[in-house]
Amino acid sequence: MKEGLIIKLYRERAGLTQTQLGEGICSVTHISKIERGITQYSSEIISLICKRLNIDLNQELEQYELLEKKLNEWLEVMVKQQLGELDTLKEEIENNAYIYLSEVQNSYRILLARYYFFKGNLQKGKEILDSCLQQLGLLDRYDKHLLEHTLGIYYISLGNIKEAIKHLTNINPIEYNNHEFYYHLASAYHMIQAKVKAYHYGNLALSYFRTTNNFKRMLDTETLMLIQMGYNDIDHFEDTVERYHALIKSCKTYQEDVKVVNLWHNLGVDFAAKNLFEEARDAYEKALEGCYTLSLPHIELGARRGFVHCSIHVGHTEQTVLEKHIQLGRNLAKNMKNDTYLHVFHLLEIMLMHSQSETYYQYLETTFLPHLREKGQESLLMIYEKEIFHYYRRSSQYEKAAELANKYMSASL
Template sequence: MELGSMIQFYRTKNGLTQKELANGVCSVSYLSKIESGAIEPKPDTVELLFERLKMDYEKLTSYDVPTIHNQINQLYKHISNKQLDQAKSIVNELKEIITPFHDPDLQKYFQLIHFYYLIVQDTTNKLSMNLQELMNLEDTFKGEKLFYFYKIVGFYYNCHLNSKMANQYFHKAIEILEEQNLRDPEIYYLLALSYMGMQKPVYSNYYVGMALEQYANDLLYRKVTDCYHLLGINYLNLGAFDISETYLQQVLQSKPMGDSPTVHSRVTHNLGIMHERRGDLDQALKFLHDALEHHENLYDVAHSTIMIAKIYFQKGEHHLAEEYIKQGESKLQGSNLTKIRHRFYILKHQLYNKTHDQAFIDRAENVILPYYKSVGETALTQELLELLAEVYTEKQEYEKAIEYYKRLTNINN
């Protein structure tokens, strides 16, 4: 990067005019010639200019393209390992160093990995504008960087509960992984996670097994524990409750992962769901209330809250169901957790016996069902299809009821 362009960039970034920067250092015309590249300034003049710009000239000039590229690689590793303090330090450094005058490919690579950092830093942030900008860069990435691109975009969709889209991008990433002979066990874990979200536990178990084998070989026991947790959820969804409980209890007893508040609360939540499916509603409530007390993430809070409300509804304790529905809806205000919002909407209408209202039916058919389909949410689709079939049966609109029972049968097959 040319010295004059660098000075002009940081001067503009600091909101200084040429006159303000040159004052007491050199003439305005001399500075203008420096910025245009017409002259080579004296070293002492350069030092004074950068001192006024509050920039370390030696540090700036020590960052050549290979050095910056290596820093971006380090940033990716820190993010993947959830070392966000180290990642933040590198992000701040690179944002200061990289300018529009650097190699375009380098800028795009940083934009990609910086997007990854933003997602991991706050998984509830939609970053839709950043995603649209990033998608325009897809054709500019090749090889390993294209692998990162597909993996990161898939990770974005996974964080925002669109397992279907996440799954598509993770498969694209694995194609590149195999073509380029790369190694990354996390992509198999993420793919397994997306299949879990799509309620395809057999597929999920296949890929989590691939991730687990590589993590175990690398002695990454925290990651192994993550795999056990996912296996516990998958066996729960398969109805193999004893196997599920074995894996979930193994996670709780593992050190140090079992002591993590996030891990503890999520495993406890899943144990609550397991007991609910077994029909032991009181034990389910015990686990879910425990989870709710320790959750740190809004989605986790909302998920446990809807389950507690649902169980109270099943038990006929409608005043408590109503209380937790109100709590959940209040906490979700201003959030973008669409899937869980729909669940509260449906349960509230069930509680108030409003599922026969045309407004509810229209929303269920035209908004909620299409949304569930778009994100690959099979289990909730089944629940809603069954509810609509029952509603139309009770309304004696038998043709519509049969239509929904057929759709339900097709999903189950």
Template sequence: MEYGKILRFHRVKQGLTQNQLADGIISPAYLSKIENDQTVPAFEVLELLYERLGLDFNDSSFSHPSKEKLKEWYEAIVLKRTDEAELLKEKLMEQKETFENHHLHIFYELYRIRSFLSKNEVEKAYEVWESIRQYSDTFDEEMKFYYHLVYGLLQYYKGNFEESFQKIMEAKNYVSKLHIENWEYSDLYYHLALSASQAHHVSASVYYADKALELYKNHYDLAKSADCHIILGISYNRLKDYAKSLENYHLARKIATQTKDNQQLKLVYINIAVLESRIGNHQSSIINYKKSLEYSQESETSFDLYELLNIIHGLIIEHFRIKDNEGCKEWIDKGKAKLSSFPSESHEYHFEVYSKLIDNSLDTINYLEKKVIPYFKDKNQHVYVIRYSKFLSDLLEQQRMYKKSSEYLRLAINLLNKHSHLGGIML
């Protein structure tokens, strides 16, 4: 048992310095060695230190019944058994060991982060992570696995996809030292696939999505199987294997239709629209974007509203590409109307660019050069820097400003070569 880590955890938690805990028992320097597991003191010394912290020296949390309940709670969270998760949480909160025992308290907090994320309460999850980060040097291997996993998920929710993928990969490195069940393996592989896809590590995304899909199929988890097919569809689209991409989208649609999952159906049609646009089938893209609207729920959540703005943006682009200015203007107006109740700076720029382009506005060049392109550069949203640089290059060429036109065309080409894999909307 790692007594030193337990002592340090409770000392810090109670706001005591090493001098205060060691006073009259041992020297602060010796306590530091104990906390860093550099020495094993006599039991009499440990008992005195434990007593000062109000701890039971004979308590063993590694096989404590509450740990089994904690794992049951975590399983219910991951598998989205919401009512069961709430009941288990209430029972855990009634047991003082959950908060007073180092081992149990750390697991409770790590699982609580996952609970908050399942409800999209990202800031609350981040606050819990901040509160336990100071104890990370007291964690055992199992704690480190969950610590890196939940931090990776936090980064995903914050939009830091590369860091998310790297942190979840760090969690994976602890798996060989632990005994985890198949539902945890599938959860780990799924989130590796998801974060890899968003970070544009396409091969890794395919690899982990296939591994997760195999496990989900074995457990007849239809919803997660559909999610994996969507990830695979996006990945194969980026690899330009459009037939395989469509095959996976159609499999996801078949499952979502069977389970009546409107959210998945919406995502399937959005991603088919993205694929059709990429291969130049703009009318088909419009049909699929409109089909996705049929499955958009009347919801005021930020996620659903932002997604709705993305669909409208897609429809604006496709109507513009087929030179349907009337249809383009119609969707711009609908988009701007939504912005009045749900502001989004990026969509405001998107809608205004197309509005200026179809109106042949005199300040379009200045607007693109001074506001739009710098904004998306700062956000590292390369697909929009590419698109708007190409627009700007064409407009500058029309004005016979050839040198500046070639600069923006070169910028677009360089980014396109570097990020040719872009494409696909993630769930």
């Protein structure tokens, strides 16, 4: 089949019809079948065709196979987060003559979208994916799964978890050998507080990363699984904190600075869930310190929200400092087109200026909570539903309080 694609490429470059190429060699029907890879052919016929096209078929096959190899390497460095090699491989791929063949063009374009995600250009990446979706019927099975995986990554980045899960659960692991998608499924289920599913898919991802010797992603997955085990485990919370610090130490040893920042953020989430607001604020502050030197917009959004929220609970932080954090968070959310965090920082501004007034709870109940439910943002939903539950109790709205309590009791069964 590869031989046929090569012959077709060079025939079209030479401006020859199939009839002209086959003249004196074989029939136009035979040329057509060779190009489509649906017939057997003699070495003599191929030799004559290549002579007419002035190509060395063995050398051309090497270039075609090199392109396939480079595309696989490009995906591998994305999975392993070896960002220093991204641009070099992109250049090598785009300089290969066979990049414009439809048989490799689809894989290339989907990987190019993920490349732009790494570069922080979500809009450019999504435009490419939209064009791939328009040609969905022309994609082979592997490329369809690659597209679903990349769309899942995109929607996780946007915080649209329901849409992310819809795409990621369309993937057949038998037909798609990049089982990194299990990690993204685990992350998505974590975000909607589906702990059993998050742990299950995390375990599958961990097994894959171990098999592929991907130490960086093993750390990511172990962190994610730690959250599932320790989030509500009050009796063993000291052990959970110790495991966080052990992972932070390991990441520092291997100079995994991004993962250190993420661990501090997640530890802040765990502290805040247990109303240990001072400890949570300190953890969020350490995460923000890392964000100042590294470009980590998604972590920065969560860490800035957590720092302001916990600081308001604890006190001791000047209002002007918190106002600056809110404005920085709002600007970042605007740049990322993240509607959820635009709501978050508006809500924090109300909380800071008016304490937890009726205005705060009205916005929370009528605007923000419905938005979180629509987007499937269960991590934030749990934080703010807990707040409004206590408000309902204080304001004698017992039916609403009971409804929320029943929701979480049912989820725990």
